[in-house]
Amino acid sequence: MPAIIPLKQGSLHINWQKELAQAFTSPEQLLAHLAIDPAPWQAGFAARRLFVMRVPRPFADKMVKGDANDPLLRQVLPLSDEFNEVAGFVKDPLDEHDSALPGLLHKYRSRVLLVVRGGCAINCRYCFRRHFPYAENSPDQAGWQAALAYIAAHPEINEVILSGGDPLMAKDEHLARLFNDLAAIPHLKRLRIHTRLPVVIPARLTDELRELLSHNRLQAVLVLHINHANELDDDLSLRLNSWRQADITLLNQSVLLAGVNDNAQTLCDLSERLFSAGILPYYLHQLDKVTGAAHFAVDDNKAKALMAELLAELPGFLVPKLVREIGGEANKTPIDLGLEPDFS
């Protein structure tokens, strides 16, 4: 029986797995829910064949009814643009097939990335892993033991990044075992979780999960993925508040997306809303050039101009770093803004 969290007056702790099971998988149903005429969008519905559509209802409820250009809707609605073959856009833009073991990527000297679960609660149309072969990279029980043994045998590793898909798709019982096994490796210091699940189903932030992390020896960092201020409503902010109070560091990374957040006011509003909820803006990613997502790309000159506006408008600690990932490179590459540093 899940615990009851006193959030909005009268609201009970909702079972996140039930919300997951009730996600929209059909564009027709989602558009009907939003009172949007499907006719102009019909041709794009076939793009579900390229990448399944999945939109949890709590995320759909943050969209503006009747607005076909809603920035949250644009992130999830299959469009005919996804069939465009564009030079430079490839199936595996980060060249991630070269893993140390199934489900374990050792790209950085001191950090490893562990694929905990293949799937996500939401399928973002711009996702760089939309073609990733999760079936070959989701370890079974023996695979877990091999991954833990690898980490234990590499004393230079001090941080484990749980990734996916979305690692919070795993049940709390499963995560509890994993957290304990990782805490038993003495050279590890930090446990980082990259997730979008609480943004699309806030009920995933269970008390149990928070307690597991706050009682673990490893310092916990939750890196959320929020692209627009409308994704961060009062319900999510309230839930995150208790995580912050449990000494869990909250960071955010966004992707710069045409038609979603590619203007300075939208990005300023996002940083302000994040900080109000106790989350620090961390990275703003240039789009990874994955096949089917070229219509989301923002060119570097525009990205740099936006960053200049953010630097003029916001205190430095609210300006995320503009970065891109380059396939085969160990680290994210900061994009040179060509500006004099200002440490305000």
Ligand code: SF4
């Ligand atoms: S949550 Fe992240 S990994 Fe999952 S579909 Fe969206 S961008 Fe991709």
